[in-house]
Amino acid sequence: xxxxxxxxxxxxxxxxxxxxxxxxxxxxxxxxxxxxxxxxxxxxxxxxxxxxxxxxxxxxxxxxxxxxxxxxxxxxxxxxxxxxxxxxxxxxxxxxxxxxxxxxxxxxxxxxxxxxxxxxxxxxxxxxxxxxxxxxxxxxxxxxxxxxxxxx
Amino acid sequence: xxxxxxxxxxxxxxxxxxxxxxxxxxxxxxxxxxxxxxxxxxxxxxxxxxxxxxxxxxxxxxxxxxxxxxxxxxxxxxxxxxxxxxxxxxxxxxxxxxxxxxxxxxxxxxxxxxxxxxxxxxxxxxxxxxxxxxxxxxxxxxxxxxxxxxxxxxxxxxxxxxxxxxxxxxxxxxxxxxxxxxxxxxxxxxxxxxxxxxxxxxxxxxxxxxxxxxxxxxxxxxxxxxxxxxxxxxxxxxxxxxxxxxxxxxxxxxxxxxxxxxxxxxxxxxxxxxxxxxxxxxxxxxxxxxxxxxxxxxxxxxxxxxxxxxxxxxxxxxxxxxxxxxxxxxxxxxxxxxxxxxxxxxxxxxxxxxxxxxxxxxxxxxxxxxxxxxxxxxxxxxxxxxxxxxxxxxxxxxxxxxxxxxxxxxxxxxxxxxxxxxxxxxxxxxxxxxxxxxxxxxxxxxxxxxxxxxxxxxxxxxxxxxxxxxxxxxxxxxxxxxxxxxxxxxxxxxxxxxxxxxxxxxxxxxxxxxxxxxxxxxxxxxxxxxxxxxxxxxxxxxxxxxxxxxxxxxxxxxxxxxxxxxxxxxxxxxxxxxxxxxxxxxxxxxxxxxxxxxxxxxxxxxxxxxxxxxxxxxxxxxxxxxxxxxxxxxxxxxxxxxxxxxxxxxxxxxxxxxxxxxxxxxxxxxxxxxxxxxxxxxxxxxxxxxxxxxxxxxxxxxxxxxxxxxxxxxxxxxxxxxxxxxxxxxxxxxxxxxxxxxxxxxxxxxxxxxxxxxxxxxxxxxxxxxxx
Ligand code: FES
Ligand code: FES
Numbered sequence: 067x068x069x070x071x072x073x074x075x076x077x078x079x080x081x082x083x084x085x086x087x088x089x090x091x092x093x094x095x096x097x098x099x100x101x102x103x104x105x106x107x108x109x110x111x112x113x114x115x116x117x118x119x120x121x122x123x124x125x126x127x128x129x130x131x132x133x134x135x136x137x138x139x140x141x142x143x144x145x146x147x148x149x150x151x152x153x154x155x156x157x158x159x160x161x162x163x164x165x166x167x168x169x170x171x172x173x174x175x176x177x178x179x180x181x182x183x184x185x186x187x188x189x190x191x192x193x194x195x196x197x198x199x200x201x202x203x204x205x206x207x208x209x210x211x212x213x214x215x216x217x218x
Numbered sequence: 219x220x221x222x223x224x225x226x227x228x229x230x231x232x233x234x235x236x237x238x239x240x241x242x243x244x245x246x247x248x249x250x251x252x253x254x255x256x257x258x259x260x261x262x263x264x265x266x267x268x269x270x271x272x273x274x275x276x277x278x279x280x281x282x283x284x285x286x287x288x289x290x291x292x293x294x295x296x297x298x299x300x301x302x303x304x305x306x307x308x309x310x311x312x313x314x315x316x317x318x319x320x321x322x323x324x325x326x327x328x329x330x331x332x333x334x335x336x337x338x339x340x341x342x343x344x345x346x347x348x349x350x351x352x353x354x355x356x357x358x359x360x361x362x363x364x365x366x367x368x369x370x371x372x373x374x375x376x377x378x379x380x381x382x383x384x385x386x387x388x389x390x391x392x393x394x395x396x397x398x399x400x401x402x403x404x405x406x407x408x409x410x411x412x413x414x415x416x417x418x419x420x421x422x423x424x425x426x427x428x429x430x431x432x433x434x435x436x437x438x439x440x441x442x443x444x445x446x447x448x449x450x451x452x453x454x455x456x457x458x459x460x461x462x463x464x465x466x467x468x469x470x471x472x473x474x475x476x477x478x479x480x481x482x483x484x485x486x487x488x489x490x491x492x493x494x495x496x497x498x499x500x501x502x503x504x505x506x507x508x509x510x511x512x513x514x515x516x517x518x519x520x521x522x523x524x525x526x527x528x529x530x531x532x533x534x535x536x537x538x539x540x541x542x543x544x545x546x547x548x549x550x551x552x553x554x555x556x557x558x559x560x561x562x563x564x565x566x567x568x569x570x571x572x573x574x575x576x577x578x579x580x581x582x583x584x585x586x587x588x589x590x591x592x593x594x595x596x597x598x599x600x601x602x603x604x605x606x607x608x609x610x611x612x613x614x615x616x617x618x619x620x621x622x623x624x625x626x627x628x629x630x631x632x633x634x635x636x637x638x639x640x641x642x643x644x645x646x647x648x649x650x651x652x653x654x655x656x657x658x659x660x661x662x663x664x665x666x667x668x669x670x671x672x673x674x675x676x677x678x679x680x681x682x683x684x685x686x687x688x689x690x691x692x693x694x695x696x697x698x699x700x701x702x703x704x705x706x707x708x709x710x711x712x713x714x715x716x717x718x719x720x721x722x723x724x725x726x727x728x729x730x731x732x733x734x735x736x737x738x739x740x741x742x743x744x745x746x747x748x749x750x751x752x753x754x755x756x757x758x759x760x761x762x763x764x765x766x767x768x769x770x771x772x773x774x775x776x777x778x779x780x781x782x783x784x785x786x787x788x789x790x791x792x793x794x795x796x797x798x799x800x801x802x803x804x805x806x807x808x809x810x811x812x813x814x815x816x817x818x819x820x821x822x823x824x825x826x827x828x829x830x831x832x833x834x835x836x837x838x839x840x841x842x843x844x845x846x847x848x849x850x851x852x853x854x855x856x857x858x859x860x861x862x863x864x865x866x867x868x869x870x871x872x873x874x875x876x877x878x879x880x881x882x883x884x885x886x887x888x889x890x891x892x893x894x895x896x897x898x899x900x901x902x903x904x905x906x907x908x909x910x911x912x913x914x915x916x917x918x919x920x921x922x923x924x925x926x927x928x929x930x931x932x933x934x935x936x937x938x939x940x941x942x943x944x945x946x947x948x949x950x951x952x953x954x955x956x957x958x959x960x961x962x963x964x965x966x967x968x969x970x971x972x973x974x975x976x977x978x979x980x981x982x983x984x985x986x987x988x989x990x
Contacts, residue, residue, distance in 0.1 A: 084338070095337075100257035101249055103463075105413050106498040110914035113413060145249050158245045161880055164888060165708025166248035167413040167463030173249070192922045199914065201413050201464050202708045203884065204891035205922040206929060 070130045074099075075143030081130075089133050090114045090125035093140060101141035101170050105199070112198030115171035115178075116140050122178035124197075141170035150177045156215035157208075164202030172198050176212045186216055233788060234720040235943060238880050239727050241713055253461035255417035255433045259493040264293060266480040266494040267340035269330040269347045270503075271322035274907035275356035275369070275573045278320055281330060282348035289346060291339030294487045297330045302486070303449030307475045309439060309578075313372060314472065314539035316447055316479050322351070323371055324538035324573055325908045326503040328476065333484040333492065356573040358907045360512070360535040363572045371538055371571040378536060379544040381551040383565035383623055383836035391527025391562030395518025398527075399599045402514045403591035404974040407507040407535075407902035410580045411919055412707070414463025415501040416473045420481040421491035428482050429456045429738075434474035435465045436745040438703050441737045443475045444482055455482070456738035465707035466892075467579035468505040470747045471541055476504070502912035506541050506578030507902055509534040511550065513591040518562075523605050523613045525561075528623070530554040532567040532588070534577070541578030543569045545681045550584030552624060552680070552840050556592030557633050557673035558611075559620040565836070573907045579747060581889070581950045585674055586896060586957065590975060593670035593958035597965060606650070607669055607962065608641055616673060616846075624831055626839040632846035632872030632936035632946075637671060639934055640848035644669075644868040649852065657967060664855045666967025670958035671848050675841030676938065676947045677750040677826060684750065684826035686758040687743040690719060690766055692818040696790075696805025697729045698763075703743030704755045705735050709949050710881025711751030715759045717877055718942055722763035724787025725804060741821070749845075749947035752877050754826055756942030762822025769818070773811045777802060826940055843938040845946040846872040849890075851959035855967050860983030862898050864960060866928040874938035874946035882948055886931040889952025895920040897957030898977045 067082045074097070083092050090107070093099045093116070105113030107126045114125040117139040144150030153176050156162075163169050172195065179186065179194040186194075191212045192205075200208065252258050283295045298305050298317040307316040318329045329349055334340035355369040362368055363376040370376060392398055420430040428448070434440055441457035448455065457478065462469060477494040484492035496504065511534050518527035532550055536543030551567040600610040615637060616628045641647075646667065653665040678684035689701040700719050706712035716730045723730075733739070744754070767787060775782040778801070780794035793801035802810075811818060831838025852866040867890050876882055899918045903910040911917045937944030961972040970985035 094256070098260075100252045100254075103254070103414070104256070105415075106914055108498065108913060108915075110498075111413065141249055145246075154245055154249065158240070158242070161240060161244075161884060163241075163244050163248065163708075164710070164884060165413065165462065165464040166244070167254065169245060169248055173245075192925075195922045197921075199413065199919060199921060201411055201466070201892070201919065202888045204887035204889070204929065205920075205925050206887050207884070209922070 070134050072133050072135060073137045075139055083130055087130050088126050089116065089128040089130065092130060093125060099140055099142055103167055103170055105167065112175060113168055113171045115174040115198065117174060117178055120178065120181065122175045141174055144174055144177055149181055152218065153177050153180065153215045156211040160207045160211040160214055162203060162207040162211040168198060168200040172200065172208055176215065180212065180216055184216060186212065188213065232721055234717045234727050235877050236879065239713060239717060239878065240880065254414055254463055255419050255431050255460040256493060256495055258431055258460060259419035259491065261421065261491040264333050264335060264484055264488055264490045264492045265337045265340045266484045266492055267332050267344045268328040268480065269332060269344045271318065271325065271327040271329055273322055273351045273353055274325050275354045276322050276351035277354060278318060278322060278329065279350040279352055285348060286332060286343040286346040289339055289343045291335040292332060292343045293335065294333040295330055296483055296487065301447060304446045306446065307443060307472055307479060308539065309472045309475065309541060311540050316476065324575060331480050331483065333488060356907055358572050358574050358904065360533050360570040360572055363570050364568065371573055376571045378540050378569040378571055379547055381547055381567040381836065382834065383551060383563050385623055385625055385837060386562035388527045388529050388562045388564035392518040395526045396521040397602055398516065398518045399602060400516040401595055401598055401973055402512065403594065405511050405587045405590060406976065407510050407575060407577060407904065408896060408900040409502055409505060409507055409902055409917065410466030410468045412464025412466050412469055415496040415498060416477045417495035418477040418481040419491065419493050420485040422485060422489060427454050427456055428485055429458065430478050430482055431458045431460045432474055432478045433460055433462045433469060435470035435705055435707060435747065437705065437735050437737050438742045439745055440474050440478050444478050447479045448482055448486060456736065459705050459735040462705065462707035466581045469707060470745060471506040471578040473505050498914065499912040502917065503575065503909050506576050506580065508580035509536060509543065509546050509577040509584065509587065511587040513588065515591055515595045517595055517599055519599055519603065523603055523610045525558055525614045527562040528555045528560040530565040534567065534569045535572050535574055536569050537572060537574045537576035539576050541576050543577060546584040548680050550588045551836065552675060553585055553673065554588045554592060555623045556589060556596060557616045557671050557846065558614040559616055560623060563623040574904060575902065575909055581892065582953045583748065583950065586954045589670065589672050589954050590958045594961050594972060597668065597962040598971065608646055611671060615671065624840055625837045629939065630936040632934065633671065633673060635934035635936055636846050636848040636870040636872050639932060640669065640850050640868055640870040643870065643930060643932065644850035646850065662856065662858055664857055664967040666855065666963035667850060667852050668959045668962025668966055669848065669850045670955040670962060672846065672954050674845045674947065674951050674954065676843045676845060677754055678748050679829045679841040680831065681748065683744060684754060685744045686755040686824050687741050688715065688755060688758040688762045688822045689740050690762040690820050692766060692808050694808065694812065696808045697731060698723055698725060699731050699733060700759065701733050701740050702755065703735050703737065703740050704751050705746045710878055710884060711949065713881050714752040714878040715755050718756045718759045719763045722760055722767055724789065724792065726790055729790065749949035749951065752945050753941035753947050754824060756877065756945060757824035758822040760822065760942055761824060762820045765820035765822065766818060769816050770807055770811055773814060773816060774802060774807055777810060842940045843946060845948060845951055847951060847955060849955035849959045851956060851963045853960055853963040853967065855964055855982065857968060857986050860979035860986065862960065862964060862977060862982065864894055864926040866930060867926045867956060868930045869952060870932050870934065871948060871951060872934045872936050872946065873948040874941050875935055875944035876933055877943065877945050882933065883931055885949055886952045887929050890929050890956055891920050891925055893953040893956030894926065894960065896953065897960045897975050901976050
């Protein structure tokens with residue numbers, strides 16, 4: 067077991083985890099923050115997207131050494147964040163959800179995107195979300211939701 | 219038992235049904251609290267991991283657990299000998315053991331399970347298992363498997379089922395034809411690939427009962443099997459559906475049985491809560507796939523474009539165990555001519571065992587494969603006749619009074635309506651001219667437009683057992699609780715049921731809720747497959763709601779001093795149609811009814827009429843009603859790279875009376891993309907039975923960049939014969955046509971002939987080179 071300190075959803079945390087644990091494993095299995103999903107564990111689906119220092123990354127690819135000292139925001143933290151909650155509302159309004167398994171990752175990615183690009187067009191939105199897979203919706207409502215969220 | 223009458227769709231105004239109901243709180247529900255199986259799993263968990271065969275076909279000589287057992291954290295290792303009940307995880311036929319006994323028949327078949335304190339320990343121990351195999355001859359090509367000297371996959375013939383259609387005299391039909399066109403089509407194994415992999419979590423309840431929470435479509439199927447595997451009496455197990463991250467067929471098939479049984483066996487052995495979840499690669503290896511088909515279509519037509527004869531031979535590779543293969547074959551054969559009237563038809567379908575990955579239920583269930591082959595065949599014929607594909611189809615489509623290949627009379631004009639609307643919305647004739655001009659002026663980026671049509675027999679039909687049960691309870695606050703073992707996994711089916719209940723009871727949609735499907739609370743509701751929730755489940759919901767409404771009507775009529783027949787239930791109020799000032803709120807009425815001890819719980823049951831057809835000739839009426847559809851695809855082909863860009867899809871479906879328009883649109887959009895992936899991207903690559911691409915970087919599903927720019931979905935409404943308020947199935951159907959429509963568009967744009975999917979750039983490029 068090793069100790070890791072970082073900031074999680076604006077609170078400092080110290081966790082003990084076996085070495086080589088990924089951030090996804092720590093979030094889900096150690097901290098019981100289950101909003102972040104595991105769709106592949108290999109950086110291929112985006113279901114585990116979290117923000118590290120404001121950047122969208124796949125939590126399943128981050129081993130804890132890399133997380134040490136950084137600022138992590140998960141879907142749990144984003145749902146109450148001003149921009150995050152706008153995105154959540156837009157997903158609701160557009161019905162950009164079916165089974166919901168991709169949704170936390172989509173919302174985290176979309177929020178990261180909108181925090182850097184407040185007036186995105188469809189192409190830019192698609193380009194940013196290319197790593198987030200959704201098997202249910204066919205994506206068009208997700209694109210609409212992001213554009214809708216950018217309008218406030 | 220109170221009897222109920224279904225009202226005719228067209229004659230009634232609806233308050234809730236057919237309106238746009240937003241699933242309020244849907245996003246927050248998923249974000250707010252743990253709801254998927256692995257999220258819920260808590261306590262002093264143990265983890266279960268299957269030990270899987272590295273061989274395609276082999277005898278198990280010995281299983282040595284000694285090294286694995288020594289690993290710290292390992293609690294138990296179970297093989298087939300340790301199964302207390304029956305070693306049977308086959309969903310319909312009992313041909314597949316949960317854990318292999320003497321022989322493994324496909325790559326990745328489970329031989330043992332390891333139970334450990336951590337996930338890591340379970341995985342490591344699985345790798346330390348020493349299993350000695352002696353390879354057996356294997357067969358991975360279905361044509362080879364049908365040869366007399368082929369190795370046997372199971373202790374039975376490799377031919378699982380031969381299905382036949384014999385209508386008219388096909389040889390005479392060919393001899394009267396001016397043109398006979400023959401083509402062979404091929405489709406591949408693909409993975410339905412729900413984003414959440416199979417998962418089950420089990421724990422002991424204080425009563426000693428095991429509760430199992432599982433990601434699945436059919437709680438009662440899984441329950442029925444796991445109870446037997448555990449050797450339990452029925453009351454000792456309870457199966458609950460967790461929020462389920464996608465279904466698409468695999469979660470209605472056998473892998474949910476596997477994970478549920480793994481977890482329950484671990485709980486039984488250790489007394490501890492247990493979690494069994496597939497990794498992504500494990501899911502992609504084990505999850506049942508869409509059947510690959512080899513389809514030979516031979517079609518005779520007259521010079522003026524009338525279909526006279528159609529002969530099909532279909533070979534479906536079902537892998538090492540049958541799963542639902544025989545039923546998939548049935549649906550394929552019953553639709554193999556596409557939605558056209560052909561007087562003479564002969565079809566022979568074969569479902570074949572091989573040592574490949576198991577193929578089973580996957581969204582569309584045999585229909586996408588045969589529609590691809592039939593609809594491309596139609597365009598290849600039209601080209602030979604030098605006829606516009608729309609004009610050619612119009613001469614042959616199933617209209618009221620025409621007969622299908624099984625000689626079933628079609629009653630409604632849904633196909634014609636879809637066809638016309640799709641042609642108009644896509645601006646077909648204008649685009650054909652415009653693109654022809656465009657293509658003359660360019661050598662690289664060619665534009666094409668193609669069409670495909672479908673019919674899809676509704677619900678289970680020949681697959682039998684087409685019933686549903688729905689419970690409704692009115693709570694003291696005047697709201698309704700709908701409970702059933704039918705499930706939702708992102709399909710919106712449950713929303714439709716709530717809408718039906720709200721409609722009948724005259725409640726606002728918000729006042730109707732649903733509980734989690736739980737075999738401990740409801741009676742067997744039938745499986746959630748074959749796009750049947752709205753159509754069949756809607757009928758059962760209607761019945762349950764009517765029973766309660768009738769009971770409440772007696773109380774209301776007395777209280778308002780009016781006749782029961784004059785009562786209107788609407789927007790949370792009950793009033794007399796004759797004297798609308800006589801009214802009572804639904805809530806007050808419920809309080810009053812409760813005071814009088816009126817039972818405010820009901821069970822609605824609906825069983826669809828049995829369908830009949832002749833085994834020898836396939837003639838009869840295999841389905842109670844048909845959904846119709848048309849899809850037009852606009853594509854651009856880069857003739858230098860072979861890359862396809864699907865610019866627009868125009869899907870038009872006749873889903874009968876639309877109950878839940880937003881849900882329907884969502885399913886159409888999602889299915890259109892999945893169907894596009896099926897057409898141009900997806901393929902499980904196997905080499906001698908070993909899956910080479912069980913991951914998302916070499917098995918490509920559509921990303922957000924692969925979507926058509928425009929999906930212009932719409933519906934027409936031609937009432938179905940049995941569905942609730944005239945509804946027809948839709949859930950699976952949008953996957954069916956994109957592949958064929960895209961193939962036809964590519965062929966028209968470039969002159970290449972496409973007979974195989976997926977139409978990946980390398981194949982398109984090679985075909986273009988060939989044409990040149
Ligand atoms: S779980 Fe991390 S990318 Fe799929
Ligand atoms: S909503 Fe199911 S994967 Fe996106």
